[in-house]
Amino acid sequence: MDEETTGDSETLLETPGPAELRKPVLFRTYRRRWFLLVVVCLLNCSNAMLWLTFAPVADKTAAYFHVSMDTINWLSLVYLLISIPFGLVATWILDTVGLKCAVILSAWLNMVGSVIRTFSVISFLSLGSLTYTYLFIGQCLCALAQPLVIFAPTKLAALWFPDHQRATANMISSMSNPLGILLANLLSPTLVSEEKDIPLMLGLYAIPAVTACILATVGVHDKVPPTPPSASATHSTSQPFFKGLKMLLRNKPYVILMVCFGAGIGMFTCFSALLEQILCVRGYSNMSQFRNQAVPLALISSLFGFFGFSIYPVAMELAVECSYPVGEGTSTGLIFVSSQIQGVILMLLLQALTVQISAAPFSTCDIEEGGALDWTVSTLVMAGACSVVACFYVIFFHTDYKRLRAEASNAASINKIGTEATAPEA
DSSP states (O other): OOTTBOSTTOEEEEOSSOGGGOOEEEEOOBTHHHHHHHHHHHHHHHHHHHHTSSGGGHHHHHHHHTOOHHHHHHHHHHHHHHHHHHHHHHHHIIIIIOHHHHHHHHHHHHHHHHHHHHGGGOTTTOOTTHHHHHHHHHHHHHHHHHHHHHHHHHHHHHHHSOTTTHHHHHHHHHHHHHHHHHHHHHHHHHHOSSGGGHHHHHHHHHHHHHHHHHHHHHHOOOSSOSSOSSTGGGGTTOSOHHHHHHHHHTOHHHHHHHHHHHHHHHHHHHHHHHHHHHHHTTTOSTTSOOOSOHHHHHHHHHHHHHHHHHHHHHHHHHHHHHHTTSOHHHHHHHHHHHHHHHHHHHHHHHHHTOEEESOOTTOOOOOSSSOEEEOHHHHHHHHHHHHHHHHHHHHHOOOOOHHHHHHHHHHHHHHHHHHHHHSOOO
16 A cells, blocks of 8 residues: 555445456545645646736836836736637646646746746846846746646546545635735735835745745656546546547537636636726725725625635536546636637727726826726626626526536446345355
8 A cells, every 4th residue: 555545535446347357446545635736726826926916016017117008918918818729738738648747837837937027127137128028928938837727626636636525625726826816916016015116026926936836846746646536537538638629519518617607717807907907097006995985895896706716616616527528627628718718808898998088186097198097888898798697607507417427327336246246146
């Protein structure tokens, strides 16, 4: 028995078949699964922090680098654009090459990207146009890591955790991404009180990325455990990649989930990236002050985050359940690609619907040219889209839990074989 075996989830079963061909199947869990969970959580949190580094302080970042607000918005938008084509590559890596490769590759991309971003504030390296170029290249590398990081939780839960711990493991690793978004929205305004604080922020945000890369490189050794933790883990990638894609696109419940939940992620992406720009024109300074509407604004934002965050791991597990036996990386990956496509469209649409206003007496936006923007129409459009998508999902989404049913059938067949094997001959 492996020295890392926990013993709390060991099950000895027999494979179906003639008595002389039956072989015992031992389902085990290993303590190293918790280390893998920590690495994936740290990667998710770090990558989300790098994504939204500049969104809460977009005006000060624009002033520091002497660029427009639209140019700063591209530092967030590039995550969405890059993850659309690379998302398909990431699903193939997870379901074909394996979890180990995905985790280590994402860790290095995340770390290198975060370090290159700091070149933009080093005086002898950042000359002329190179200042923003370093920033953009670093964001692009971090954006390449995002699909691998986002898709990993369901794969990790399926391969390394027993059935009674899968949902918990998926929830913990999935929620580390919104945690990173929260930390970015709290830390960036705290660290950057003035434009000159931008270098400090970039340096501090690189620390979690470097730490995660070291842990992944040194500690992640296997793409699968020596023995599976559950029956479904033995069939985690039972369908070839392209066959799995075809199965998903022909699966009506999955397509509805992909469109609706993808829309939800896309809207949250827009909300997170544009919130500071929407509120500063009304007198709010990076969300740290609530002018005359403290309770309504705090309540609405809290409810949006509470329900948005809670549905995320549930939807990821639901995607795997309704698409089984397609690989977990593919089933969650397509949803994420859908969300990024919808997020790009919505983000560009919301910015196009803004109206320039000549007088904004309460504005705290630090914009040198162009004046303040009115986001009223944009926010109404986003609210309407949320309502339509939610109603459509509630009315039309119905599915069977295929993975749970397969595991129950497997257990039933094994119990039947065990009963027949022990029954006395007539």
